[in-house]
Structure formats: C-alpha cells, structure tokens
Amino acid sequence: MKQPLSSTEENYLKAIFKVCERSDKPASTNDVAILLNTKAASVTDMLKRLSEKSLINYMKYKGVTLTDTGKIIATSLIRKHRLWEVFLTDKLSFGWEEVHEIAEQLEHIQSKELTNRLEEFLDHPKFDPHGDPIPDREGKFEYRQQVLLADLNKNTNSVIVGVNEHGTEFLQYLEKLNLILGSKLVVLDTFTYDNSLLVRVNDQSEQTISAKVAKNIFVQKI
Amino acid sequence: MKQPLSSTEENYLKAIFKVCERSDKPASTNDVAILLNTKAASVTDMLKRLSEKSLINYMKYKGVTLTDTGKIIATSLIRKHRLWEVFLTDKLSFGWEEVHEIAEQLEHIQSKELTNRLEEFLDHPKFDPHGDPIPDREGKFEYRQQVLLADLNKNTNSVIVGVNEHGTEFLQYLEKLNLILGSKLVVLDTFTYDNSLLVRVNDQSEQTISAKVAKNIFVQKI
DNA sequence: AAATATTTTTAGACTAACCTAAAAACACAT
C-alpha cells in the first residue's frame, strides 16, 4: 500500500512545477529553496526522497524536473488551490487578497470526489479570483493571450485579466486604485523618466501607475 | 510567537474530549490509545507535551482531562468538523456516510474567519448530518432530550434525530432500511427473545429492527 | 496481605523534515 504524500512533499512538487512552468529549464536547488523559504541542504534531502518515489528527475548538481506522475500531482494541487479560492470569494465573500493563505491549506485535502463536486458546485470556473487558469480534471490549462500592462502599447483598449504577484499588500493596493479584474484600461501616456504610465480606468478617472505595479498586472487587448 | 498546534496534537485533544464527554471521569492512557489507533507509549509521550503547553491536566498513572484552553480547542475542532459535514451533504450532495472522513481533514484548516463565514453560508445549522449538535462560537452545545430507540416505550410516536455510531457500513445499512434522520417511528412490539423490535416506519411499512441497530439510533418523542 | 494480572511509564531506537558548517563540484574571469 502506497500512502499519500505529505503536505511537505506536495509543496516541493508544487514549487518545482512553478519554477519550471515558464522557463522550461530544470529548477535549481536554490530556486526551490528560495520559493519554499527553506535551506538548500533541506531541498537536497527532499529531492533524493522524491526521486526515489519517481516523482522527479534529479541528478546531482544538474537541477530537477517533474516526471509525468509528478506533474499530475502538482497540477492537481493547483487545481484544488484555485477552485477553493473561487469558493472563498464567490460563496463566502472573502476578498481576493485573503484567499491565498487559506487555499494553501485546503489544497492538501485528499478527495478526488470532493474536488470534482466542488468544481461542479462552482459552475466549472475557468479562472481563479486573480485571473489564473484552473486546470481541468486531466490537468490541462487554458492559457490566455495576455500581456503585461507595462508592455501594452499606447491608446490600446484593454481589460485587466490577472496579476503577476499575489501578496496581500499588492492586491489591497490595487483594489484601492480601483484596478481589479475586469477594469478597463487605456494607456494614455508613458513617462520614460521612471517608466510610469498615465492610464484611463473604466473610461472615467485618469491616474498614473508605477512601473513596478504595471509589471504585475496582466491585461488582454479588446 | 506561539505557533499553531499540529494536526496530531489536535487529534489527541479531540480524543480526550470524546472520552471525557460522557463519563466526566479522566481519560486513561489506554482509552486514548484505542480511540486514536496508536500505542500507549506514544500517548504517554504526547500527554507530557500537551501538559507542558497547559492544554491538559495530566498526572502520571492518574489519567488526563482537558484544561479550559484545551476544551476550547477541542470544541472548535468539533464545530469545524460538523459544519464541514453539513457543507458536504447540503451543498455538495455527499451521502451522510461519506462525509466523516473528509471532515476529519477539513477540521484542521486554521481560520476562524473561514469557520464563521461557513456557518453563515450554511444558515447557522444546529445539527450535523448525523444529528450531532454543532457548538456555537463560544463552544456551547445545544443538547437535545433524546433517547435510544432500544429504550423507547411501546406505542410512543417518535422521530429519528441521531445515530450513536458513525461507521460507513452502519449508515448505509440504515439508509437501506429507510431509517434516516426525520423518519417517524413507533414501536409496535418488542421480542424479549433477542430484544428485537417491530416498528412502523413513517406510518407505512412495518419492519423488525435488531437490538444492535436499536442501540445505535437516537429518537425524540413527539 | 500476598500473588498475579493489567496498565502505564521509561528506555532506546526509528523516520521525516529540518538545520548549520564544512567539503565538493561547478562557473567563470583573468
């Protein structure tokens, strides 16, 4: 009988997935250590164990990637995390800045049936409250063609569809600026001095946005 | 900074609460070991640690009781467990025999806000799907005046309000017999030979019920 | 009250997950 993975092991798989997601290159020990806020030595320890279980491809000094089995587990965790986030915002009226932490716990609940019924109950949402895509039962993601606000051309109509950072402070700040998912945006001007932007929001107010913020907002052209 | 209890520690508190709930006497090491399906030596170990944290009153060879703090934590766990069970049956259409296992995991999610909002979302239920009372925020239980079906007088109208055992097999069996919460019952006859009962269910069918089953059903006179 | 049986605790060992400090491997600049 093979018992389920511990939450710790699951978190390692998720971290490796996240590091590899964009870059496609193997994740380094350090990448994982930083993401999990732990030490490199601890990571090496765990990599050996996960490798033993055929969940990762690991060779000393060469970095780590997920095996197919590892990928399935990682995407299932992301699926659960994001579905629970939708539950918390849509059904329990939590703010989008409050849900991440709770979902970090809920994603480790083991019950396929629960996940699938939750998805049903929520009407098969395709994106979570931060605009991240929710993988389906088979682990397939529906990616969008989105672009960073910082890279958007002048005078192009767009809508906010996601964020590139999930920290509470950032999300609360965005809300205060009235920059939430679905907000309509047009860049009216860009200032090369500090790379800040002048934007019109929802065809009403105009405001400037710092480069740092603009690099953490995803928009879609319309 | 005092960090939250581990799930293991929480489970010990819950077990001690359960043993002490009815009897009022201190729980023995063995009681706890049996309930948690572990060994007495492990329990002794843990009792020392929980005592250190002032969550239990423990004296060698004398058994264990919960301190006020320990009781608060234990009832909070029961509250969460039962609220989640209501969620699973009422919102996700799980059967009453399926919810216990999943709720065992969900009860360890740490977020007061989540529990309170869940309660709100479920319309402040007073009882879980098995008829057990759900403690309020302050940990107060609303007990009912209920009686075992086995102790019910002949020809007394009653309603099933709870069960004394939560095993999957028993609950599925009850459902097959059409004995669910809310079913109306009248004992028409009792057979001293094997202490089985002849009952009328919902003013319709008549059937016999074994002594073992009758000892695990709670009814309320009407 | 002594003998026996049961329960509980101690002693010692194991695993998972972490850490620090030192050694080994790798990267890369001169």
Added chain:
DNA sequence: ATGTGTTTTTAGGTTAGTCTAAAAATATTT
C-alpha cells in the same frame, strides 16, 4: 589553466512523532 566565488552536496545534529520491549505502578484475586 588557475584561482576565485558561487552553488550544491555531505556530514552530523535536532525535534516531533512513532514504535517495541522492559520496568514500574496500580488493580484484582485469592
């Protein structure tokens, strides 16, 4: 290619939680 600096691994130690086997305390029986 040699030396320097960074990254990764090893070595060894810690804590939580578990176990078995033996010792100690309590309970029961005669």
